[in-house]
C-alpha cells in the first residue's frame with residue numbers, strides 16, 4: 001500500500017507531492033496515520049535552506065497528531081491510540097547532555113521532519129519513546145500546534161523566569177499559546193507585532209495582552225523579560241532596551257537573522273540574552289498536563305496536505321492568525 005507525502009528534494013524548491021510505500025515500524029517504533037500536522041516556522045527554515053539539509057529528500061513536519069495503526073516490538077501503545085510527535089525524535093541517552101538532564105542538547109539527537117521523515121504525510125513512523133498522549137479536550141486540528149508552538153513556547157516561558165511583565169515579540173503560533181499561559185499565571189503580556197499589524201495586535205488583545213504595539217515601539221514600562229519568536233536578530237537589542245536591569249531576553253527560534261552590534265550598555269546591569277534549543281520529554285509531559293488546565297485554546301487554519309506550499313507561503317508572509325495545520329485525508333485502513 002502506498003501513501004502520499006510532501007517531500008523536499010532541494011532547499012529553495014517547493015515541496016513535491018510523492019507516493020511512497022507505507023513502511024513497517026521497527027522494534028520500539030510506531031506507525032501512525034497522520035490526522036493533523038501543524039506548520040512551524042522551523043519547517044520554513046528547513047524548506048528555505050536557512051538550516052542546512054541533513055538528508056534529502058526530507059518530509060517536513062514535527063507537530064504531528066496521529067493514530068497508531070501498527071506497533072513494533074516492545075511498544076505498549078495499542079492500535080488506535082492517539083499520539084503526538086514533536087520535534088525531538090531521538091536522543092542517544094549516553095552523551096553528557098543526555099546524562100545531565102539536557103537531552104534537548106544531545107550530541108546525536110534526531111529531529112522529526114529534519115533527520116527523520118515528518119508529518120507532511122499520510123503516514124509516519126516514530127520512536128515510541130518520543131510520542132505523547134494528548135489532552136482529550138482538544139481535537140486533532142487544535143491539538144497539533146501544542147506540539148512545537150506550545151512545547152518550545154513553554155520552554156521559552158520557563159527560561160524567561162517568573163517576572164510579571166513579559167514582552168513577546170512576534171505574535172504567531174507560539175505566542176498565541178504562551179500568552180494564554182502567561183495571562184493565566186497572572187502576568188502582564190506586552191505583545192509586539194510587525195509594525196502596523198493591527199490584526200495581530202487585536203488578536204493579541206483578544207487573548208488578554210495587557211499592551212500591544214509594533215516591534216519598533218518601546219513598551220510603556222520596563223519589562224522583566226521578553227521572548228522573541230520572530231526570527232529577526234535586530235529585535236535582540238530592541239528587547240534588551242525594553243527590559244529592566246536583571247531582565248532576561250529569550251530567543252525562542254531555531255534560526256534568526258544576524259544580531260546587529262549594540263552598545264554594551266544595553267547588556268549591562270546583569271541583563272541576560274539566551275537561546276532556547278529544542279525540547280526535552282519532561283517539557284512535553286509538563287506542558288501537555290498544563291495546557292488543558294489553562295485551558296489553552298488554539299486558533300488554527302486548516303489546509304489540505306497538497307496545499308503545504310501555500311500554508312508555508314502564508315506563514316512566510318505573516319498572513320496567518322494562529323497556526324496553519326495540514327489535514328491529510330487517508331482512510332483509516334491498516335496497511
Ligand SMILES: [Zn+2]
Pocket residue numbers: 091092093094095096097098099103105106107108109
Ligand atoms: Zn545524547
Ligand SMILES: [Zn+2]
Pocket residue numbers: 040041042043062087148149
Ligand atoms: Zn517547530
